[in-house]
Amino acid sequence: MAQTLRLEIVTPSETALSEDVDYVGLPAAAGEMGIYPNHVPFVTEVAAGEVAFQQKSKTVFMAIGAGFVQIMPDRISILTDMAINEDHIDEERAEEARKRAEARLSEQLNEEEMAVVQAALANSLAQLKVKRRRHRG
Template sequence: MSQLQVHIVTPEGVRFAQDAEMVTLPGVEGEMGVFANHEPLITRIVPGELVLQTGEERKVLAVGEGFVRISADRVVLLCDMALYEEEIEEAKVAEAVERAQQALRQKELGEEEQAATAALLARSLAQLKVKRRRRPA
């Protein structure tokens, strides 16, 4: 199967630079699967789960907001967060979710604080989704 060169870049640096057969992204209009020979595309991504598939190997990351540029043989993702499941501290993230939800419910935040808190909440929920994805219901 054809390979894609995949690069995931955050403000901290390159988080992933490797080939993959398929990438599943949390696009602004829903989940999007990308294979080699994809039509060129630039789009926004939202906080969520990113899956990299190579043969039997599957890597899952929680990603934040950003942009992705897709071409026939390359996927370049620029985002504000990219964490592997093992990097996520579930208890700390769950606390951050609770604090953000409380702050948003109180409605005492200014517009900028409200937007920043909502963005933090979205990134935290993406992390919890990735961390909890393999647990039985």
């Protein structure tokens, strides 16, 4: 029986994370999901948002973009466009990106641009959410 989970977060440009963890919380398309070791094999979409995982007693947060997750009893693989560790999030830049994206949403856009802007907005919001949580706690 596996006692820990191997959490992998991969993006087209890098493997953002590959570590053994005890618990993972992630934003599945149907709602937040919490996963412990020995979960039943499962595949679903993930929305842009926040991944939280516990290692021993420490909880780490990461911001991820939209993508997919494949869950195995001893392994979780997240396939996404973006993944940034909490410490690497530049709040100002994310805030700027959010403002930029929101400003563009009010312009006249075609569908394709709209989708791109919305993805950018979701990404920056995810980063901000992760960053700001730390200030509160």
